[in-house]
Amino acid sequence: MTEPLDWTGLLQGRRSHRSFQDSAPTRQDIAALIQEARWAPSGGNRQPWAVTAVSPARTRALLDRWQDRLWTWVLPSYVGLLAERRPEMTQAQLWDFAQEKVAQAGSVLGSPWLLLVHQVGGGDQTRHHLDNTPVDRRSPDFDTRIERAVSLTENVGRCSVGIFAQHLHLGASARGWGSCLQWQWVMLQEELQAEGVLTPGLSLACGVTVGHAAEVPSTPARSPVNVSWVD
Ligand SMILES: Cc1cc2nc3c(=O)[nH]c(=O)nc-3n(C[C@H](O)[C@H](O)[C@H](O)COP(=O)(O)O)c2cc1C
Numbered sequence: 001m002t003e004p005l006d007w008t009g010l011l012q013g014r015r016s017h018r019s020f021q022d023s024a025p026t027r028q029d030i031a032a033l034i035q036e037a038r039w040a041p042s043g044g045n046r047q048p049w050a051v052t053a054v055s056p057a058r059t060r061a062l063l064d065r066w067q068d069r070l071w072t073w074v075l076p077s078y079v080g081l082l083a084e085r086r087p088e089m090t091q092a093q094l095w096d097f098a099q100e101k102v103a104q105a106g107s108v109l110g111s112p113w114l115l116l117v118h119q120v121g122g123g124d125q126t127r128h129h130l131d132n133t134p135v136d137r138r139s140p141d142f143d144t145r146i147e148r149a150v151s152l153t154e155n156v157g158r159c160s161v162g163i164f165a166q167h168l169h170l171g172a173s174a175r176g177w178g179s180c181l182q183w184q185w186v187m188l189q190e191e192l193q194a195e196g197v198l199t200p201g202l203s204l205a206c207g208v209t210v211g212h213a214a215e216v217p218s219t220p221a222r223s224p225v226n227v228s229w230v231d
Helices: 007-013 027-039 056-085 091-105 123-131 142-174 183-194
Strands: 049-054 113-119 178-182 203-211
Touching: 007 142, 027 049, 027 113, 027 142, 049 056, 049 142, 056 091, 056 113, 056 183, 113 142, 113 183, 123 142, 142 178, 142 203, 178 183, 183 203
Parallel strands: none
Antiparallel strands: 049 113, 113 203, 178 203
């Protein structure tokens, strides 16, 4: 018998950490975390993921080099997000507010591992198989449904990779480590390729920073989930 997991505690206590110590978990520990995450569910059990694990020293160097630029790129998206939540604010106020927030909480401090999570395969494979479907196997609305089928498989893959990344994040949390799921790294795909960190042609889905937390982040508010009940 194993000890029951304090699941509610893990879910509520998990936070996104952006401040790490300079000493990080060992490579062996990170390898175990990654292999554990393979138990994530995936569409058709395809397990459409792979990881590039960047050492803490290299991650720190990448952050020092690119962090400011990263935020410049994502600031417009962040302003858009804020605009939904704060409809009373003018554009100028939104930009000031976003910039202030980013200056306060945007940067990653210390030296975490950076786990770059890739999606393997997806819509292209589906398109190939659909293109080769024999005529007598095509339903009357086959052609009009193709695009939907292609984007569905692409999205199922993306969704599976997201769950895998969340397994990394929760696995880190269960070990008492700090971590943060970060889509920002996707913006740096070309630069990461040029520096030899990423192999060209990979479909980067997100990065997960993992390390020993240097501080406990505050708990952001959550809204109740909107549920429609149907009898
Ligand atoms: C898909 C996804 C992408 C995210 N991207 C980033 C990111 O690029 N940078 C970052 O600092 N945090 C990122 N986060 C973390 C969120 O900002 C964080 O989950 C949210 O503010 C709630 O805080 P909490 O995780 O501590 O509850 C991301 C989270 C998710 C699920």
